[in-house]
Amino acid sequence: MLYNFDLPDRLIAQVPASPRDSAKLLVYSMASRQITDAVFSDIDRFLAQDTTLVVNNSKVENCRWIFGAIEVFVLEKNDPTTIRALVRPGKKFRVGKKLQINDWLSFETLAIDEDGIRTLRISVPHDD
Numbered sequence: 001m002l003y004n005f006d007l008p009d010r011l012i013a014q015v016p017a018s019p020r021d022s023a024k025l026l027v028y029s030m031a032s033r034q035i036t037d038a039v040f041s042d043i044d045r046f047l048a049q050d051t052t053l054v055v056n057n058s059k060v061e062n063c064r065w066i067f068g069a070i071e072v073f074v075l076e077k078n079d080p081t082t083i084r085a086l087v088r089p090g091k092k093f094r095v096g097k098k099l100q101i102n103d104w105l106s107f108e109t110l111a112i113d114e115d116g117i118r119t120l121r122i123s124v125p126h127d128d
């Protein structure tokens with residue numbers, strides 16, 4: 001199932017906060033059922049003393065592609081032309097079917113897993 005909700009572009013940070021630990025932090029207390037707006041530098045106020053905090057340097061990828069009524073949510077890139085993805089509507093993505101999105105992009109459904117995940121071949125024009 002794909003989640004569909006309105007998230008205006010103006011609410012999505014385009015650059016990291018500076019300094020980084022001034023980034024917004026939304027905290028939900030299960031005990032009090034209250035939501036608190038904070039900043040990341042205050043995170044120690046919300047963690048139990050024996051908590052382990054794992055920090056990474058991950059990057060958000062643009063994995064949700066929307067083409068009118070067609071939606072492709074990329075889960076994994078197998079190789080330069082093949083992906084595994086959640087799709088909507090599923091009936092447009094049947095095994096062996098090629099779906100032409102526009103003049104330069106098409107998807108061919110190679111397989112459908114038991115859980116509905118499609119393996120798709122992406123075709124785009126390229127310079128020879």
